[in-house]
Amino acid sequence: KLIYPIVAFSIIAIIIIAYISINNTEPISKTGYYLDTVCTITVYDMDEDEASEAIDKGFETCDSYEKLLSKTIEGSDVGRINRAKGEFVEVDNHTVDLIKTGIKYGNISGGVFDITVGRLTGLWDFHTNEPKLPTESELTYAINHVDYKNIEIEGNRVRLSDPESQLDLGGIAKGYIADRVADALEEMGVKSAVVNLGGNIVGIGKKPKGEEFVIGIERPYSQRTAIIGTVNISDSTVVTSGIYERQFELNGKIYHHILDVNSGYPVKSDVEAVSLVSKKGMSVDCDALSTICLIIGSKNAKELIEKIDNVEALLVTTDEKYIVTSGMDFKEIEE
Structure with missing residues (x-):
């Protein structure tokens, strides 16, 4: 049993590949700090003042839900x-x-x-x-x-x-809030945007020329300097969790933040990272499922995700193997 704290700084899980296509307006992007992590909202194909107002509404949404949860x-x-x-x-x-x-x-x-x-x-x-x-x-x-x-x-x-x-x-608040931020943006008339709440990515619509958003999946332990591949999304969410996100070394042993409450200690599993892709509105579900996958191991995790509608997974094992579910459109980058 496991859940990580709301203060988790998990932005290291996913990075956005910024292949920006420009229509009549430049994308408008702002960054704030909520839930002890970075939140970046980028709005495409919208008047600058309207986009800025929508982004501010998104940040207000982060703030109000953080105060609840x-x-x-x-x-x-x-x-x-x-x-x-x-x-x-x-x-x-x-x-x-x-x-x-x-x-x-x-x-x-x-x-x-x-x-x-x-x-x-x-x-x-x-x-x-x-x-x-x-x-x-x-x-x-x-x-x-x-x-x-x-x-x-x-x-x-x-x-x-x-x-x-x-x-x-x-373990689920960040995903829930990312979903609510996306809702708030759409209520403000946003048709094309990316929300990145500490690595919980929500893509609204597509880019102005109809292209999907390209999301890079970070290589574990790379300190945000390398990716292992990409996924393309529209009206979708991508969530990644990994045992490397928060850890410390003591007396020559590494302790990470994914805790097994049967023992109270960090869980032992062959999964070191998992990326889940689902439809928009399910970031909260992917939050929970990503944690579960880290706990139950690659074989059980793959079997679990295959049974759940509208969710696909990429599992990265401790021996650096990539395991994908049947519907996962993951494009590995050749080294």
């Missing part, structure tokens, strides 16, 4: 649920929707994906310059309070029946 922001829905000690808390309908999505993927994954991992993720600090391991007693206590089946929902009221349990929606 963050585990750490004071007054957030997630924070209030975690502090309620088992009592019901009235929350926003979007918060309920996302929690229900988390429960859905808990069921699909057989419990390896669990959004009640807040106590466990809180024990691992992948940002400090002086990392340390949690104690065995800390890990035991944390994993004993991870079980998404303790979540109870009545209308727009939510509670954790285990008062010591803690929600952490970090």
